[in-house]
Amino acid sequence: MLDMRSKVAKWMGLCFNAFKCATLHINCRKKSNILDSTITIQGKQMRCLKDGESYLHLGMSTDHWAKQMSEETICGIVQDAHKLDLSLLVP
Structure with a gap:
């Protein structure tokens, strides 16, 4: 394929x-x-x-068991929101 x-x-x-x-x-x-x-x-x-x-794809951890580290995911979302807040691109 x-x-x-x-x-x-x-x-x-x-x-x-x-x-x-x-x-x-x-x-x-x-x-x-x-x-x-x-x-x-x-x-x-x-x-x-x-x-x-695991493999990080679009910010999401993917592995054989499809586990997510919820704390890690939440921390990533908070960090991204903080970056957006500081960005000059967001009104």
């Missing part, structure tokens, strides 16, 4: 930033279900998440 997306993106003149990407390869048939894999997009290797690692 990634190969086809890579071809279509190249045809459209777009490229993926593999540095900003991460993968999580799961095999539900094994006891240790998170696999260490090498996955590439447009010839560049993406980071493969390990068990317990």
Whole structure:
């Protein structure tokens, strides 16, 4: 699937930033279900998440168990609101 997306993106003149990407390869048939894999997009290797690692996407932590650190999330919202309050862009 990634190969086809890579071809279509190249045809459209777009490229993926593999540095900003991460993968999580799961095999539900094994006891240790998170696999260490090498996955590439447009010839560049993406980071493969390990068990317990999370990925920050649009400010939200995403991991295998879809856990959210509620205190961490709330602190982030408060910090963002404070930044908006100090910004000259907001009336």
